[in-house]
Amino acid sequence: MSALIDDLLAGKHRALARVISRIENRQPGYRDLVSQLHDHTGSADIIGITGSPGAGKSTLVDKLAATYRDRGLTVGVIAIDPASPFTGGAVLGDRIRMASNIGDMDVFFRSMSARGTLGGLSTATTDAVKALDAFGKDRIIIETVGAGQNEIDIVKTADTVGVLVPPGSGDDVQMLKAGILEIADIFVVNKADLDGADRTVQELQEMLQYQDGGVPGTTGHHGTGDEFTGADPTGPGAGGGTDHGEAETEAEAEGETNAKSEGWFPPVVETVAKDEEGIEDVLGVLADHREYLTSSGEQTRRRQTRYAEEIRTLVQEDVNELVAEEIDRQGGLEGFVEEILAKERDPYEITDQLLDPIQECVDERAGTD
Amino acid sequence: MDTKEDQRAIRCLVAKVGLDGHDRGAHVISRAFRDAGFEVIYSGLHRAPEEIVQAAVQEDVDVLGISILSGAHDALVPEIIDGLKQYDAFEDTLILVGGIIPDDDERDLKELGVTQVFGPGASMEEMIEFVRENAPERDPSV
Known part of the structure; x- marks a missing residue:
């Protein structure tokens, strides 16, 4: 457990303020902090x-x-x-x-x-x-x-x-x-x-x-x-x-x-x-x-849907990040945009191409199950 | 949107402390800071030092700008600084004072831990630049 979380749990206002800043800034490591908070x-x-x-x-x-x-x-x-x-x-x-x-x-x-x-x-x-x-x-x-x-x-x-x-x-x-x-x-x-x-x-x-x-x-x-x-x-x-x-x-x-x-x-x-x-x-x-x-029993239902929603949002964020990396790897969007402007290809085609590696992985896993 | 990107913004508390009711300058600065891309928390008028401390600690600001035109800076600023120390918030907060501060007092304030004093005639660009250059780097491991 990090010292910052220890301080927060011990009731230090500064630590609480700092943790919230980390969360807001999405600073590296903020997810670990939030994970440690969950139990409490x-x-x-x-x-x-x-x-x-x-x-x-x-x-x-x-x-x-x-x-x-x-x-x-x-x-x-x-x-x-x-x-x-x-x-x-x-x-x-x-x-x-x-x-x-x-x-x-x-x-x-x-x-x-x-x-x-x-x-x-x-x-x-x-x-x-x-x-x-x-x-x-x-x-x-x-x-x-x-x-x-x-x-x-x-x-x-x-x-x-x-x-x-x-x-x-x-x-x-x-x-x-x-x-x-x-x-x-x-x-x-x-x-x-x-x-x-x-x-x-x-x-x-x-x-x-x-x-x-x-x-x-x-x-x-x-x-x-x-x-x-x-x-x-x-x-x-x-x-x-x-x-x-x-x-x-x-x-x-x-x-x-x-x-x-x-x-x-x-x-x-x-x-x-x-x-x-x-x-x-x-x-x-x-x-x-x-x-x-x-x-x-509404409380339990609400918490269930809230956690489900939270997972969905986090997954989306992470997937977006993966996709951003893949876009960079394939040379960024600019070249594709030019191709589209020149009517050589269309946005759907490009999207398929960009997502291809991810699709492959998913297909592969589906095949091994 | 790349969520990995560090979305850090410089956070400033613009504070009016004590009995002085002249807040035009504080408003103008709040707005200029906002337009510079900072996040500005404005305290409102007639705040007590402990309110400013409470706000600075809870909001975890990088910069505390205290506007005083009443002449009571020699009493109010030390109180604020003591309060910040009490909550371990002094070390990594950039403290600025704006107002009409005599030279002798300016020296005293700087000795206490105020980084810079801006008097009449200080330009917005100058202040924004100063904040950009001097906003404390936060140690990511602390």
């Missing part, structure tokens, strides 16, 4: 918070962290901000809002930038969460702007996902249609003191019921916030009544971390995070959801 993980509750810019994520996270601290729990926060696609630079501003946890080292707050790695960000986040978990944090919060698939992949690494919706604009509810609606375990209408909050809550609830209405006759109409555990999550009824558009997404989501699975109807909670209003309600729902995850 599994005790933290992982919460993902997402929402549009300005929804109040950082402020809410700050208050949640402060309340957890009041209850004697330790907290880790990973806040992800976008990076410039041109320079790779970033201003990571979420820390400014962490005003309630001044000088409290037991809130470990780490800013991460989306460094333009396709898919790599979710790997880095997953690994950084492992570091915080192994360090002994009781609650880990991942905060990210919910703007695209990348971000959705990130929050899916959490046990419980909270989606923040600012009041008053139809556009934000429009955004929810793009896939965030399905991943939320709790909706938080923050800035509830602003005009239009009631309407936003109502719209959200309607939309959730509409979505829920995609499976009429199977689960019935369960009340908001009530736990419903009667339905068989994979039962034939679940697909039976769905000829609406949701049928496809439901089917796709099966086997994935589908936050809105049967038995949990995401409540809509109103907060004014800056005045600490509604924080207890949010924490209550988070605790309920945790309880639900354990009692329904």
Whole structure:
């Protein structure tokens, strides 16, 4: 075991910070570090918070962290901000809002930038969460702007996902249609003191019921916030009544971390995070959801799919690397591009040629089995 | 995409400490650093030294840039440096101070461990170049 990991497990903040840097930088040897961490993980509750810019994520996270601290729990926060696609630079501003946890080292707050790695960000986040978990944090919060698939992949690494919706604009509810609606375990209408909050809550609830209405006759109409555990999550009824558009997404989501699975109807909670209003309600729902995850066996299912997803991502990364080496070995892409431009060959042909050695190996192994 | 490639970016904390509320310079520098490809964490105004220490340690920054225009640098900077030492974060953090610092004080700050002091008139290019050249090399085995 490396000295760095020993220090991390012994509770040294510097070591934890350094391990996360290694993970972010993909420095040589980071994988060994993460492997060593794996045994020590599994005790933290992982919460993902997402929402549009300005929804109040950082402020809410700050208050949640402060309340957890009041209850004697330790907290880790990973806040992800976008990076410039041109320079790779970033201003990571979420820390400014962490005003309630001044000088409290037991809130470990780490800013991460989306460094333009396709898919790599979710790997880095997953690994950084492992570091915080192994360090002994009781609650880990991942905060990210919910703007695209990348971000959705990130929050899916959490046990419980909270989606923040600012009041008053139809556009934000429009955004929810793009896939965030399905991943939320709790909706938080923050800035509830602003005009239009009631309407936003109502719209959200309607939309959730509409979505829920995609499976009429199977689960019935369960009340908001009530736990419903009667339905068989994979039962034939679940697909039976769905000829609406949701049928496809439901089917796709099966086997994935589908936050809105049967038995949990995401409540809509109103907060004014800056005045600490509604924080207890949010924490209550988070605790309920945790309880639900354990009692329904959903936790195990989620972990299974999460690890499967993790393996898939890592395999993809490694395969990409192998392929990059092979491309270099065959002289780089430029020559091939010229051939394509001159209409001598086409991209499919080139791809076949590049992947040929890998294909051969796979075929060979298939033959020997 | 080659994932083996080291994706290291220079991380900087731009810190406003104490009671001075002049943050235009800190904003301009944050932005210039960002455009230079650095990852910048901006502390926000009116931070206490222990907050800066907390941020520098947790964010594992390569560079700590402290902006002080209040004249309290002789009290605040030593506190920050002591804090960094307490968490073993002093040795490999490049510490810069920006602001209006008298020459005598500049000498004292440098003795404490501040690498460079930038006064009025320092150019962005100069600072970015300085950071690029002096950002500490991290020993990969530690």
